[in-house]
């Protein structure tokens with residue numbers, strides 16, 4: 001079991017290593033009193049901080065990040081984002097829920113895109129769309145359902161056959177696909193670093209400073225950190241699956257580790273192997289499947305594998321990711337993986353996040369599952385409003401739902417092992 005207070009990964013983040021070195025902000029070295037504290041400088045935490053500042057510009061705001069920005073999950077992801085939410089079922093109720101979620105996500109995505117533009121954050125944000133692709137008959141059947149729900153919500157999409165997918169990505173591995181044009185791809189480490197570096201001046205960010213405990217003292221909260229005691233009247237927990245380390249939401253979310261790799265550059269003469277599309281992203285039809293991306297002109301990214309609450313030894317991860325890469329591009333079997341890394345996501349049983357007030361002056365948002373760039377931004381932005389007593393919390397809860405109960409240990413781990421064995425078998429070649 002992964003028992004640390006924050007995710008302390010065994011390998012550095014590949015996206016971060018592809019960028020020039022960044023000097024982290026200083027760690028906390030003394031006691032501190034502020035108005036608002038945010039634990040975690042991922043998409044959720046930084047959105048809370050920025051929105052609090054927008055609404056209460058004089059407030060003293062402090063953000064604590066246990067690692068350095070660029071090494072957390074917000075940098076370790078695959079960089080797919082956007083605002084269009086696909087209904088989960090082909091029902092009118094499902095379609096209506098997805099429309100309400102899309103409206104919230106669109107507002108947050110536009111806000112994020114505005115910050116990126118104004119701050120000049122160079123994170124390669126591009127609207128390239130995404131291909132949902134199936135390698136198996138079952139995968140194809142499930143994608144045909146996706147096409148139906150897309151149609152129900154008026155989401156523009158194009159159905160692709162094997163040859164059309166092969167033309168775009170250079171691999172004949174997939175038999176059926178749907179292209180959705182509302183997906184953006186970006187360099188996640190560049191984005192989260194840019195957002196941290198563009199924080200307004202009176203938002204203090206302390207990196208390499210973990211919050212170890214919190215307790216209520218009279219009308220305020222006291223947080224014990226690596227560098228000193230911090231007092232604040234209001235605290236937001238934005239440390240995702242690790243909120244549980246403070247004793248909250250233990251039966252609402254769990255932590256899943258998943259892995260990614262980026263290849264060495266492919267030789268100029270072999271670029272045709274990467275397809276005719278200069279930029280593309282592919283998402284699997286099965287939830288335990290493999291995500292793929294072309295990066296720049298000459299590299300590929302492969303994301304796959306899942307582990308419950310623990311990291312997998314990196315040699316094992318490398319071998320499995322390499323196998324997935326070679327199965328899809330046998331002609332590139334001589335190309336090695338240059339970066340391999342893992343990251344934690346907070347998984348909830350029903351896919352809904354947990355968002356809201358835990359106690360007087362204590363708030364939390366976590367459990368974005370695999371789509372925290374836009375969702376974390378949206379939830380963080382609205383959590384700041386909740387902290388200030390404005391906004392419409394019922395609108396968020398009714399559109400997003402709330403994380404349902406998960407069985408306690410040891411049943412949770414046993415359940416995860418059983419479900420993942422069954423689902424892995426079902427995923428088959430999608431993995």
Ligand SMILES: Cc1cc2nc3c(=O)[nH]c(=O)nc-3n(C[C@H](O)[C@H](O)[C@H](O)COP(=O)(O)OP(=O)(O)OC[C@H]3O[C@@H](n4cnc5c(N)ncnc54)[C@H](O)[C@@H]3O)c2cc1C
Pocket residue numbers: 005006007039040041042043044045064065066067071072073074075076077078079080081209210211212238239240241242258259260303342343344345346365366367368369370371372373374375376
């Ligand atoms: C390999 C991979 C691929 C993914 N692909 C995508 C994708 O393509 N698109 C997408 O939208 N999402 C994707 N995700 C999910 C996405 O990364 C998460 O949903 C997102 O990072 C959640 O943001 P967050 O701010 O809520 O939490 P986090 O990014 O986890 O940020 C929480 C921060 O809190 C810090 N922290 C934890 N405990 C403490 C403590 N005690 N004190 C101080 N700091 C603490 C952590 O170090 C961390 O930086 C992927 C995830 C992984 C791992």
